[in-house]
Amino acid sequence: MDNQEELRCIGCGAVIQSTDPEKAGYTPQSAIKKGMANDELYCQRCFRLRHYNEIAPVSLSDDDFLRLLSQIRDTKALIVYVVDIFDLNGSLIPGLHRFVGDNPVLLVGNKEDILPRSLHRTRLTDWMRQQVNQAGIRPIATTLVSAKKNHQIEHLLDLIEKYRQNRDVYVVGVTNVGKSTLINQIIALRTGVKDLITTSRFPGTTLDKIEIPLDDGHQLIDTPGIIHEHQMAHVLPAKDLKLVSPQKELKPKTYQLDDSQTIFLGGLGRFDYLNGPHAGFVAYFDNNLKLHRTKLANADHFYQKHLGDLLTPPSKDELDKIPALKRYEFTTEHKSDLVFEGLGWITVPAKVTVAGWAPDGVSVLLRRAMI
Structure with missing residues (x-):
């Protein structure tokens, strides 16, 4: 050959x-x-x-992905950094600032269509910018899109043209953020060719960089998704990936809770209300994820007894694939979102103490309420 x-x-x-x-x-x-x-x-x-819709594993290492990314440092290009606004911390590429060099970064939050319409978009983009700032990235602009719904893609293309200044464009992101879907929308808008690049919910679909010619002789380059082991998508079996890739706008569920109550997020997470007055808590998760309320005192026993049947996913034959849940405790100063990365969040009132549990390695964090 x-x-x-x-x-x-x-x-x-x-x-x-x-x-x-x-x-x-x-x-x-x-x-x-x-x-x-x-x-x-x-x-x-x-x-x-x-x-x-069959997936076949291939033998590519993180080193292969990092080798491709390291080529960016030696070029003059605009970096389009795609993150999943549903899983921002799980979308961060470790050490990206080292690979970017002096190149400008345009931050793109994908999957905007699944967010409730009442969510403050400006507040969200401010939070996104703060999170990537902490990771050493200073974006020249931040925007929200829905690659799946083709929402704001033309605006993104305008921003790319504004900032690329006769340079190549590298599109980077971790697996499962919808990067290839975004590239397909760009190709379709510019050429009319649909679904050229393979896309799926499975992490790691793009295996090497894909070069798409631009009008002035430069290229838009789709890079492979970096594997981020601490994404919820890497914890779940393939059939349950839909729970971390919601297809429809999230419908909030409101719970009136006294302290010492617990809500289980299937078998993938747990929310404990530890201390505070009777109050309302609003849960934002995929509409198909089953939530179960119980007493805090009974929660450990409830989890051990029902994991794999009432509390799914995981199913009974997949229990060994899910890491043990790890606990994170917070006391809120103001109305806040307790975020289970890649799964969703629960909006909690000010001046209460709560705990969030997620599979070991998956982040649980507190942010100012977005709604």
Whole structure:
């Protein structure tokens, strides 16, 4: 296959090869010929993902992703940094400021369509900017989009044109933030070609950088998603990923609680009201995630007894795949959101003490209320 060394899958960017079915880019020789004839060359993994929603693991390491990112430092480019506003801390690329160098960063919050309409968008973008500031990134602009609903994509393109100043554009983000969906929308708006790049809920769909030509000879480059092991998406089995990738606007659920009460978030998290007056708490999670209220004194026993049946996910045959829940305690100074990264949040009143539990490695944090 020497003469086909540089053929690449248009779905994930992997170099096409027909020798090792276990490695990225594998495509049977007959499919290569057919794909070249039709000008639609997909690797077998992308073909199965697109047509049958099957995912096949490939042997790519974090080092492979970081090697690709490190190339950005030596170029002059605009960096479009895509984060999931549903899982901001899980969207942060560790050490990104080292890979960016002196290049400007445009921060893009995706999945805006699932947020309740009552949520303050300006307050959200301010919080996003503060969070990435703490990670060493100073964005030149921050904007919200919905790649899935094609919302604000034209505005994003205007911002890209404003700030790229005759440079290449690198689109970066961790897995599962909707980056490839965003790229597909950009391609569709500019060329009319739909769903060129492989997308799915499965982390790590793009395997190598994908280069899309711009009008002035420069390129828009889609990089592979960095694996962030502390995302809720990496804790869940594939069939439950929909719970961390909501498809519809979140519908709030209000609970009137006395202290010493607990709400379980399926088997993936837990909220304890430890100290304060009778008050209302509003939960914002995927509409299909089942929430269960019980007494705090009974909560540990309830969890052990019902995990895998009443409290799902996980199901009974997947209990060993979910890390043990870790506890985080907070006392609020003002109305706040207790955020379970990648899952949702509960809005709590001022001057109360609460605890949040999430699988070990997944963040629980407190922010000023967004609604």
